Amino acid sequence: MSPHDADSANGLTRRDVLRGGCIAGLGAAAGWLLTRDSATGGPAAMRAGAAGGERRVWQIDPSACVQCGRCATECVLEPSAVKCVHAYALCGRCDFCFGYYESRPGSHAGAGAEYQLCPTGAIERRHIEGQHYDYLIDEATCIGCARCVEGCNTFGNGSLYLQVRHDRCLNCNECAIAKACPSQAFRLVPAGTPYLPKGADA
Amino acid sequence: MRRRRWMLLVLPVAAGVVIASAATHLVAEQRFSVPELSEDYVPPDVPSPAPRSRTMQYVDVAVLAAFLVVASAAALRFRSRGGLVVLTLLALGYFGFYRRGCVCPIGAIQRVCPVFDVRALVTPDAAAAEAHGLSAERIAEAWRARAGDFAAAETSGRGRDFVLSLWVGPDSKRTLGRIGRERIAPPGDAPPVPLGELVRTEMRPVLRFAHGVPWVIVAFFALPLVATLLFGRTFCAAVCPLGAIQEAVALKPVQLPAWLGHGLGLFAYVYLAAAVLLATTGGGFLICRQDPFVGIFRLSGPVIMLLIGAGVLVLGVFLARPYCRFLCPYGAILRPLSRLSWRHATITPDACIRCRLCESACPYGAIRAPNTGGRPAPRRRGKLTLAALLLVVPVLTAAGAWGGAWLAGRVARMHPTVARAEAVHRELAAHGAVRGDSDVTEAFAGSDVPVDMLLAHGRAVRRSFAWATPVASGFIALVVALKLVSLAVRRRREDYAPDRALCLSCGRCYASCPVDHARRLERKGARPPAELHATD
Ligand code: SF4
Ligand code: SF4
Ligand code: SF4
Ligand code: SF4
Ligand code: SF4
Numbered sequence: 001m002s003p004h005d006a007d008s009a010n011g012l013t014r015r016d017v018l019r020g021g022c023i024a025g026l027g028a029a030a031g032w033l034l035t036r037d038s039a040t041g042g043p044a045a046m047r048a049g050a051a052g053g054e055r056r057v058w059q060i061d062p063s064a065c066v067q068c069g070r071c072a073t074e075c076v077l078e079p080s081a082v083k084c085v086h087a088y089a090l091c092g093r094c095d096f097c098f099g100y101y102e103s104r105p106g107s108h109a110g111a112g113a114e115y116q117l118c119p120t121g122a123i124e125r126r127h128i129e130g131q132h133y134d135y136l137i138d139e140a141t142c143i144g145c146a147r148c149v150e151g152c153n154t155f156g157n158g159s160l161y162l163q164v165r166h167d168r169c170l171n172c173n174e175c176a177i178a179k180a181c182p183s184q185a186f187r188l189v190p191a192g193t194p195y196l197p198k199g200a201d202a
Numbered sequence: 203m204r205r206r207r208w209m210l211l212v213l214p215v216a217a218g219v220v221i222a223s224a225a226t227h228l229v230a231e232q233r234f235s236v237p238e239l240s241e242d243y244v245p246p247d248v249p250s251p252a253p254r255s256r257t258m259q260y261v262d263v264a265v266l267a268a269f270l271v272v273a274s275a276a277a278l279r280f281r282s283r284g285g286l287v288v289l290t291l292l293a294l295g296y297f298g299f300y301r302r303g304c305v306c307p308i309g310a311i312q313r314v315c316p317v318f319d320v321r322a323l324v325t326p327d328a329a330a331a332e333a334h335g336l337s338a339e340r341i342a343e344a345w346r347a348r349a350g351d352f353a354a355a356e357t358s359g360r361g362r363d364f365v366l367s368l369w370v371g372p373d374s375k376r377t378l379g380r381i382g383r384e385r386i387a388p389p390g391d392a393p394p395v396p397l398g399e400l401v402r403t404e405m406r407p408v409l410r411f412a413h414g415v416p417w418v419i420v421a422f423f424a425l426p427l428v429a430t431l432l433f434g435r436t437f438c439a440a441v442c443p444l445g446a447i448q449e450a451v452a453l454k455p456v457q458l459p460a461w462l463g464h465g466l467g468l469f470a471y472v473y474l475a476a477a478v479l480l481a482t483t484g485g486g487f488l489i490c491r492q493d494p495f496v497g498i499f500r501l502s503g504p505v506i507m508l509l510i511g512a513g514v515l516v517l518g519v520f521l522a523r524p525y526c527r528f529l530c531p532y533g534a535i536l537r538p539l540s541r542l543s544w545r546h547a548t549i550t551p552d553a554c555i556r557c558r559l560c561e562s563a564c565p566y567g568a569i570r571a572p573n574t575g576g577r578p579a580p581r582r583r584g585k586l587t588l589a590a591l592l593l594v595v596p597v598l599t600a601a602g603a604w605g606g607a608w609l610a611g612r613v614a615r616m617h618p619t620v621a622r623a624e625a626v627h628r629e630l631a632a633h634g635a636v637r638g639d640s641d642v643t644e645a646f647a648g649s650d651v652p653v654d655m656l657l658a659h660g661r662a663v664r665r666s667f668a669w670a671t672p673v674a675s676g677f678i679a680l681v682v683a684l685k686l687v688s689l690a691v692r693r694r695r696e697d698y699a700p701d702r703a704l705c706l707s708c709g710r711c712y713a714s715c716p717v718d719h720a721r722r723l724e725r726k727g728a729r730p731p732a733e734l735h736a737t738d
Binding site: 015016018023026029030033034056064066078079085086088089090092129132134136156167169170173174179180183184195 | 487490500502544
């Protein structure tokens with residue numbers, strides 16, 4: 001005899017009542033959670049632009065990032081889902097790019113590949129015309145270490161910046177980098193506009 | 203050419219020094235003008251790949267529901283171990299390798315808990331106001347005017363005298379600092395005063411559901427719970443990818459002594475309490491960070507995680523499903539729910555003949571033997587033990603909570619904000635400035651969050667730990683106490699039957715039962731051997 005059969009002989013058992021209570025409680029809690037979702041968002045910065053209950057994804061606010069390098073090491077993915085992105089609208093197309101070449105005095109002399117800043121050689125320097133070059137990021141090679149971003153922000157136009165790339169990002173429950181980011185540059189943004197581009201208005 | 207490069211280097215270095223001494227967050231201005239390029243130049247394309255679509259999320263939930271239905275049917279209705287194995291492998295493929303272990307019900311625990319957020323309350327400082335001859339209204343007005351859009355929704359004041367009341371997030375600490383640095387002129391010809399000196403800023407932890415819980419997360423969290431209330435832990439049998447990968451390697455399982463199984467099983471509650479504590483205080487998602495198998499599902503991850511995952515799997519060859527039995531926090535929730543289940547997997551749906559053949563069939567130690575054979579303990583003594591234990595429950599719980607209160611300060615250091623605030627505070631105390639000696643303080647020095655805002659935030663988070671840690675440790679102690687009580691209560695068991703809390707409905711024991719074997723033969727049309735029918 002299974003316990004169930006024995007129980008059901010005398011009508012509703014304590015177990016039945018408890019189970020009913022659990023299911024009702026679960027339903028109520030789930031319903032309440034869901035209405036909370038549409039009624040309130042997070043802090044104003046998170047809520048901005050997010051319609052009630054809209055799904056949110058992680059993104060880096062480039063104006064807050066201090067290029068600490070944790071984006072390369074803290075992501076649950078290896079290599080990181082954070083990559084360098086280039087805002088071409090801002091780029092000076094410099095001959096000597098501070099995001100491309102190491103800018104220690106004296107090191108620029110040869111301006112060859114060995115003076116590249118990027119540890120993985122993810123930036124391609126392509127001649128446009130005259131003294132002008134485009135710097136293209138190969139996302140498959142970029143590890144999101146922010147060294148080029150630091151160079152470009154410190155000495156150049158700041159057209160290189162980091163973004164969570166959503167074809168790679170798993171949109172973790174909680175972004176591991178966000179927790180480690182010293183400048184709290186990570187935001188939850190609406191999934192419909194998942195990037196915080198630099199110079200979009202330029 | 204040479205010369206131009208040299209200038210390009212020196213000028214920006216000089217500019218960089220100037221900029222660095224100003225606020226570093228300033229978006230780098232156009233140091234070099236964007237050149238006019240010929241007409242046919244097209245700037246390279248930067249794609250913006252979209253996140254996983256909404257439709258695919260519906261698919262995930264539908265797949266989960268379908269898996270639960272089929273697994274329950276396979277375990278209870280069709281009693282098919284083979285079917286369960288196939289489902290397990292499919293689940294490993296879909297939720298494990300295709301969805302890369304995310305989102306899963308285990309991690310969803312952390313999304314459905316309430317969160318301590320920190321609210322900053324800015325009030326005019328009466329003493330400072332008087333000293334500068336400014337009215338509280340004037341100060342409030344100046345603050346509100348500068349808070350602008352950012353805090354517009356948050357300045358309610360709720361009928362009290364706050365000039366500003368806002369949730370502390372990344373932006374608000376900066377905003378408060380920025381406004382605090384601005385100055386207003388007091389009456390007369392006194393020098394302007396920074397607004398920050400005219401107010402008191404208090405930060406308070408507030409327990410609330412902060413970030414909204416997407417319905418997909420709610421569904422992933424709740425569906426397996428409902429399935430368990432109905433049919434037992436069929437989610438664990440063949441749907442959970444973490445269970446699946448362990449099930450796949452459990453080849454040479456050994457039996458653990460019951461007391462050891464019960465004891466180790468308590469760690470799951472410790473883990474659950476720790477995970478909820480950290481999630482609630484905003485200290486991070488322990489379950490996701492320490493998930494031993496996601497690295498394997500993603501075929502990438504920190505080396506240490508991959509090694510731990512591999513280690514758990516090797517252990518799992520001999521000790522079946524170690525994560526499920528001794529650690530899984532979701533399993534800890536499923537155990538009591540499964541006790542209440544409406545239907546549950548059985549070793550055989552027919553009467554047990556106590557042949558003992560199934561006794562060692564369960565690799566999870568979930569089969570309980572009948573206990574009616576031995577001499578029953580004297581009733582009176584049993585009652586006394588129970589009464590004593592029931593008394594112990596509140597005492598133990600209180601002791602646990604007290605221990606948590608004592609430990610709260612140390613536990614709080616696991617929170618990144620607290621750790622950051624402490625590092626900055628130490629440096630400040632030792633050198634009178636944040637010099638950036640460690641990488642934490644260096645990064646903080648590079649950001650534009652004011653030191654006092656960070657310290658206030660750290661204190662507020664510590665206060666939330668002072669509340670939450672005793673609750674968590676009290677919960678652990680309560681579970682331990684209840685376990686003692688439940689071990690002392692002797693429930694009469696006539697037959698060999700799975701312990702509903704621990705049985706994962708894996709179906710391994712079905713084949714060991716001769717009655718079940720006979721039933722199968724019968725269903726196939728063959729006559730079962732007569733002596734296998736229950737005789738008593
Ligand atoms: S962790 Fe934060 S500060 Fe560091 S590189 Fe990433 S976004 Fe920038
Ligand atoms: S320097 Fe770092 S962030 Fe920049 S392209 Fe290279 S790997 Fe990516
Ligand atoms: S959400 Fe996860 S995958 Fe995406 S960037 Fe953060 S840690 Fe990496
Ligand atoms: S006990 Fe095992 S199978 Fe069940 S939810 Fe936890 S990891 Fe998954
Ligand atoms: S169905 Fe339950 S009792 Fe039977 S072997 Fe599996 S876990 Fe053990």
